[in-house]
Amino acid sequence: MHFSDEFEKRYAEMVGHYPTKRSILVPSLLYAQDEVGYLSDEVIAELAQRCELTQLEVRNVISYYSMLRMKPAGKYNVQVCTNISCLIRGGEEIYDHCKKKLGIGHKQVTKDGMFSLEEVECIGACSWAPAMQVNYDFHENLTDEGVDKILAEYKAKG
Numbered sequence: 001m002h003f004s005d006e007f008e009k010r011y012a013e014m015v016g017h018y019p020t021k022r023s024i025l026v027p028s029l030l031y032a033q034d035e036v037g038y039l040s041d042e043v044i045a046e047l048a049q050r051c052e053l054t055q056l057e058v059r060n061v062i063s064y065y066s067m068l069r070m071k072p073a074g075k076y077n078v079q080v081c082t083n084i085s086c087l088i089r090g091g092e093e094i095y096d097h098c099k100k101k102l103g104i105g106h107k108q109v110t111k112d113g114m115f116s117l118e119e120v121e122c123i124g125a126c127s128w129a130p131a132m133q134v135n136y137d138f139h140e141n142l143t144d145e146g147v148d149k150i151l152a153e154y155k156a157k158g
């Protein structure tokens with residue numbers, strides 16, 4: 001498995017900051033996912049070996065965190081929160097609107113590979129509910145019209 005020089009630089013820095021190799025598993029998984037697009041069998045095997053863990057232990061960690069994925073996502077991964085604060089302020093309706101607008105359901109990818117959709121738990125933007133996250137960008141105080149505008153902007157970026 002070959003990662004980029006940038007990944008290797010980050011990895012080397014992290015190794016020096018933590019007392020055990022297993023402590024850097026989650027950030028390593030995130031960096032690898034950003035680079036490869038998802039956590040393939042090859043990535044899992046490589047990071048298990050580097051962090052002195054079994055592949056099963058790595059898979060268990062991946063299954064715990066909703067932001068980690070073992071299948072490719074769309075270029076723009078739309079994560080809509082339907083947890084309590086967002087639920088009260090229309091989060092489920094926003095999620096339903098996204099499903100209709102994109103024509104896909106939970107953890108599915110549009111045919112053109114542009115968008116994927118996920119219903120997620122709290123993303124830490126409760127004060128500005130309802131909220132969603134697209135890759136690393138937060139979008140808050142959502143309305144159906146606002147969602148349409150946001151999705152159109154991502155689509156225009158290509």
Ligand code: FES
Pocket residue numbers: 081082083084085086087121122123124125126129131
């Ligand atoms: S409940 Fe939706 S961001 Fe916290």
